[in-house]
Amino acid sequence: MPELPEVETIRKGLEEYLIGHTIIDVEVRLPKIVQGDISEVKGGKIVSVRRFGKGLVIDLDNGYLLAIHIKLTGQLIYAGKKIPQKVKVIKQLYSSLPNKWTHVIFHLDQGETLFYNDFRQFGWIKIIPQGDLKKLVFFKELGPEFFRDLTLELFEKIIKKSNTSIKPLLIDQKKISGVGNIYSNDALSLAKIDPRRKASSLTSDEIKCLYESLETVLKRGLQYGGASELSYINALGGEGSYQKHFLVYGRQGQKCFNCGGTIEKIQLGGRGTYFCKLCQK
DNA sequence: AAGGATACCTGAATGC
């Protein structure tokens, strides 16, 4: 669901459409989503949009920022003059906004709008002073991430000292950030490693292969604009297409692309885990 | 202290 590629796709969209806009007013329809004093963002101009792991940060020029986590079903949708004409799918969506899942509405200058929708209400939006980002437990405890500060050497160190099986380790945000259920399953398939293997039992060659496989599937996810399972959409309300290219995720009963074996589904660390017993050793 | 289980939610799919 929303993992590094999905959240990064949203970030790019927000960066393209929101920077330079001033927040005129905010409508909070479901108070539990928002923490902090929402009035602090009024009059603030959006200067940058950053991502750390699966978390987003919208920086304002008035000393405050919005820290946002969309969890499983959050959506950040831009509505305004900069929507490209060719995007037609979205017209239906836009005519329905705000809808019953719209919990926060940011009214921007020039009559533009940013909607926060979340049908399962797991996400959060926190308003804090600029310098306090690392005081938030979520950001403070994030592990290193791919394409930023996770090197192969560091990856190997993290895996070797872990006492859990490899798949739950990959989705532990405190160890490595950005990877979730979809990309961890697919990377283990590409690396031909059994998700149940104890992390510390992996050889250096296997760790290198897994590192490269994670980079490959995350890049693929970025290339396809994320995986639109459930309710993930980008900042323009458009869907990604990585779900059409899943290697093992959601493919139980179907054939493995590596060896033709049958993909099985088990529970591991309380999460659906998909793999091929024939080639993932 | 690390790691596992459960709660938080709702809608879709499945069960009887």
Place this chain on the structure above:
DNA sequence: TGCATTCAGGTATCCT
């Protein structure tokens, strides 16, 4: 038919 149960997964929290 229709109501109840199960499942989905990213944290946050509690427990061992």
